[in-house]
Amino acid sequence: MSPSEPESQDSLPLPTLRGTQVYLRPAERGDIDAFVRWFADAEVTQFLATIAPFSAAMEERWFEQMLEAQGKRSFHFVICLRSDDRAIGTVGFHEVDFENGNAAFGISIGEKDAWNHGHGTDALNTICDFGFGTLRLERIWLDVYAGNARARRSYEKAGFSQEGTLRAAHFMRGEFVDVLRMSLLRDEWKALPRPKSWELP
Template identity: 35%
Template sequence: MIAVMSTEISFAEKPTLTGERVVLRPVRVVDALAAAAADPEADRLTGTHETFSLEALERWYGSRAEHADRLDLAIAERTTGECVGEVALSDLDVQNRSCSFRISLFDRRSFGQGLGTEASRLILAHAFEAVGVHRIELEVFAFNPRARHVYEKLGFVHEGTRRDALCWDGEWIDGHTMAILADEWATHRGHPHPAG
């Protein structure tokens, strides 16, 4: 078991994290263009009903550096520098050392290439090892079994189901809550299964 740390945690630092295939870097206003051009399938998989104007996205991306309670990083392909998605740690609960996790790949051409898995491992390592977070949770919708498989491969554990949590095109979809704890991460560092 990892001991509770007495220092306050924060996402005020906006790091650049480099992997073999992706670089996670602080989001920039220019990333709004990639987000605005996102495949509608990306919105469906994350349960995003709203559509945002380019101007609204530019304001949002331009304000991310101001927030110590969340960390928004662009996922850029290492070889091209192209922004292909984003990862976020949000809803930081300082007292309970917990936060939420979200990832979105903007174009289905990026699906199934391992970019999301690598990006997830990078940001989870940062949260647990550099920031000192104890618990990270997420919600994945029932119509996204591919994402749930990736989360399980990273070590997230299913904790419960929010029945009919999302209404998409007139159909009710369950949301599955999953979480990973610091002591679990310390044991497997995002590789809980030998082949993972």
């Protein structure tokens, strides 16, 4: 068994994770309406590698697939503000490979009034603590469009480094664009000069 592989292949229960500004709770079927609204907004989806807008039926199908894989090969959370419990977005791991200790990361802040307040970085830090501390991952990786400067700054602030460029890897708004592959390793996460989420008051 790999040192990063859970002792059981059964689905793992998803906890509620607490950050400094936000907390992450497991996604529920009742979140579908919010997801539909978020992903129908062109500003929210402009840098997502997905087909949008989503209909309620499409979201229902996605949720069913997500719930089936939840706690096994994917871990999806809803980002909520600690101040008022408002749901503002979603964050999670997919393509989780326990054998090799790798997982892909994705995040979207759907409430635009929550942009540029550090909530995304806080959610990223919190789920990375879960990934390395609880799931015992060795590497968390993500893809980001080269032109998405705001997201790149957030990822770099959280300790991620660019591994390389996937040239002309995605067709977006009539042109092929570059995609950057970024990652954070366990040793790099350990060395970050910030308290881990379980050390927060």
